[in-house]
Amino acid sequence: MDQMTKKYVDGFMADLMGRNPGEKEFHQAVREVLESVAPYIMEHPYLLDQKILERIVEPERIIIFRVPWADDEGEIHVNRGYRVQCSSAIGPYKGGIRFHPSVNLSIMKFLAFEQTFKNSLTTLPMGAAKGGSDFNPKGKSDNEVMRFCQSFMTELHRHIGADTDVPAGDIGVGGREIGYMFGQYKRLRDEFTGVLTGKGLAWGGSPLRPEATGYGTCYFASAMLSTRGDSFSGKTVAISGSGNVAQFAAQKALQLGAKVVTMSDSNGYIYDPDGIDEEKLEYIMQLKNIFRGRIREYAEKYPSATYYPEERPWSVKCDIALPCATQNELDGNQARTLVANGCICVAEGANMPCTPEAIEVFQQAKLLYSPGKASNAGGVATSGLEMTQNSMRLKWTREEVDGHLKRIMTDIHEACVKYGTEKDGYVNYVKGANIAGFIKVAEAMMSQGLV
Ligand code: NDP
Numbered sequence: 133m134d135q136m137t138k139k140y141v142d143g144f145m146a147d148l149m150g151r152n153p154g155e156k157e158f159h160q161a162v163r164e165v166l167e168s169v170a171p172y173i174m175e176h177p178y179l180l181d182q183k184i185l186e187r188i189v190e191p192e193r194i195i196i197f198r199v200p201w202a203d204d205e206g207e208i209h210v211n212r213g214y215r216v217q218c219s220s221a222i223g224p225y226k227g228g229i230r231f232h233p234s235v236n237l238s239i240m241k242f243l244a245f246e247q248t249f250k251n252s253l254t255t256l257p258m259g260a261a262k263g264g265s266d267f268n269p270k271g272k273s274d275n276e277v278m279r280f281c282q283s284f285m286t287e288l289h290r291h292i293g294a295d296t297d298v299p300a301g302d303i304g305v306g307g308r309e310i311g312y313m314f315g316q317y318k319r320l321r322d323e324f325t326g327v328l329t330g331k332g333l334a335w336g337g338s339p340l341r342p343e344a345t346g347y348g349t350c351y352f353a354s355a356m357l358s359t360r361g362d363s364f365s366g367k368t369v370a371i372s373g374s375g376n377v378a379q380f381a382a383q384k385a386l387q388l389g390a391k392v393v394t395m396s397d398s399n400g401y402i403y404d405p406d407g408i409d410e411e412k413l414e415y416i417m418q419l420k421n422i423f424r425g426r427i428r429e430y431a432e433k434y435p436s437a438t439y440y441p442e443e444r445p446w447s448v449k450c451d452i453a454l455p456c457a458t459q460n461e462l463d464g465n466q467a468r469t470l471v472a473n474g475c476i477c478v479a480e481g482a483n484m485p486c487t488p489e490a491i492e493v494f495q496q497a498k499l500l501y502s503p504g505k506a507s508n509a510g511g512v513a514t515s516g517l518e519m520t521q522n523s524m525r526l527k528w529t530r531e532e533v534d535g536h537l538k539r540i541m542t543d544i545h546e547a548c549v550k551y552g553t554e555k556d557g558y559v560n561y562v563k564g565a566n567i568a569g570f571i572k573v574a575e576a577m578m579s580q581g582l583v
Pocket of ligand 1: 302303304305345361373374375376377378396398399456457458459461481482483508509511512516570
């Protein structure tokens with residue numbers, strides 16, 4: 133980066149941090165994008181004059197609201213709800229809802245900001261938003277979760293709509309929560325529209341939506357591996373998380389001929405050197421989705437596995453690592469261990485799971501490394517396909533949706549290669565994804581004037 137560009141980056145970040153104090157995840161996400169796109173912006177001074185990036189980092193609208201609800205004993209609780217509507221430049225706002233005690237404004241803003249570039253990369257007409265609450269669904273009864281979702285939607289419904297803002301799931305929000313929120317929206321608005329994605333198959337959902345983020349992550353990793361004449365076949369894969377993204381990343385990795393040896397939750401990870409096969413994965417899916425149990429129970433059922441409490445799976449020897457749990461779950465030291473252990477490919481299923489230091493380690497070692505905004509975009513892309521089916525009042529087959537998903541992931545990979553290939557031939561997927569995502573949004577903003 134030349135001196136002038138560096139000065140621009142430093143000045144931009146100083147201003148951003150002054151205007152948004154204490155929002156460390158938001159600062160981290162903006163810095164990563166800024167460092168990639170700043171040279172492009174300097175080469176196109178009209179983007180500077182039009183303050184395109186200054187506009188993108190200021191969400192179009194932020195809604196923060198009270199969510200009161202009563203538990204099964206009648207005790208009253210108050211949580212905080214959020215919707216950050218970041219960009220409507222290329223389509224209606226679109227992005228998931230997260231229910232987790234760690235949710236705060238910084239995390240909502242980082243996710244909405246990342247979503248802007250991710251949704252642009254999908255090639256579909258979707259703007260960007262993110263929402264959620266510091267509500268913790270863990271240990272709550274179905275009735276408590278339903279009452280919370282209804283209270284959350286009682287406020288949120290005013291701000292969303294099939295052509296305005298279309299939320300989906302994320303951490304702590306799966307099919308059950310989407311169902312309760314959709315039911316309340318329908319009741320309040322008296323309309324059956326595609327206002328949420330991730331719906332049940334019988335009431336407007338798309339085939340393959342639950343699988344899409346995990347499958348798409350593996351499709352993207354396959355495309356990266358193929359640039360080196362390699363594939364998943366015969367590889368050992370370490371996965372973090374055991375939720376929606378992790379489960380289907382594991383399933384697709386198995387289908388592609390790999391051996392999956394780890395999965396985790398927020399309490400620890402399991403290592404099964406014999407491999408988590410289809411049958412064992414089915415056990416994990418039931419454990420997590422139906423019984424809402426903990427990953428340590430896997431090691432109690434399968435003696436081939438060991439449970440490591442309070443640890444993450446990155447010390448395990450593997451060829452491919454798929455972080456699929458949460459932000460900043462893989463740091464610089466863990467990245468060095470992965471590299472030392474011979475890992476060749478890291479594809480992010482989660483949003484921003486690798487710290488900036490970890491990314492630097494991977495890039496210096498010339499590993500195949502992809503940021504979540506590229507490799508996990510299959511989830512929101514399939515949400516976009518769900519919106520299309522809802523508008524057409526049609527349902528495609530699983531095969532049709534899978535075909536679209538594969539094509540979209542290949543297109544995203546090509547865009548990253550186009551904008552991210554460096555002089556020595558190494559593909560910097562971070563740079564590629566950020567520039568490709570940025571150009572489309574910037575051009576749309578230029579066309580639409582100062583709004
Ligand atoms: P789920 O709630 O289904 O699963 C999350 C998993 O991550 C669980 O195993 C959870 O463990 C674990 N986890 C959550 N917080 C932490 C933490 N602080 N430390 C360690 N482990 C943690 O969420 P998803 O699978 O949907 O989402 C996972 C990631 O993928 C997130 O970053 C999300 O933003 C991203 N993503 C999801 C998409 C989707 O379609 N669902 C689309 C694109 C990105 P525990 O059970 O203990 O909480």
